Amino acid sequence: EVQLVESGGGLVQPGGSLRLSCAASGFTVSSNFMNWVRQAPGKGLEWVSVLYSDGSTYYADSVKGRFTISRDNSKNTLFLQMNSLRAEDTAVYYCARDSGGTCLYDYWGQGTLVTVSS
């Protein structure tokens, strides 16, 4: 059974950092296109970043230069390092699998809440 479990969210001050984790089971993270998608309170869904199976990484303009996506193959886990956090980064962050490299997300985690506030 495919499962994605996020962790690492919390309250952080503007300018601070946070590292999110997404532990996967039932499939291999490194063989898929793994994404982070976020949802601000009461808002819609916004793609944040993707890590391709070949190691390529891409980011939304709103987070480029501040966020870094990575993975640990030995732990089958995806990460999102978030630096220089802003109030507008407040959201629930979901990891999502794209098995075909088409930006179609077939499995999602339950999400982890990041709140940026002083």
Place this chain on the structure above:
Amino acid sequence: EIVMTQSPATLSVSPGERATLSCRASQSVRSNLAWYQQKPGQAPRLLIYGASTRATGIPARFSGSGSGTEFTLTISSLQSEDFAVYYCQQYNNWPGTFGQGTKVEIK
């Protein structure tokens, strides 16, 4: 960036009735359109992809149609567990963009 526009924002429907949700793309996305269901406090769940193909385990009361710029999600007979927010997403152009959602609520 392709803008996805969903209507209506809120749809009030009685259990057992039919619900019809619309999604419009700012330019053609061919049939590269997905629908997701999200219940409060839960992650989105893939319902439909390829505009009309149900994902694994999705009941037959959910159907999708359309191509190009106009798409529809139909729930033929609403069950209590179907009251949720529904998002459309185009994945024709990278990185894929979502609509703002339609909330289906109990009338």
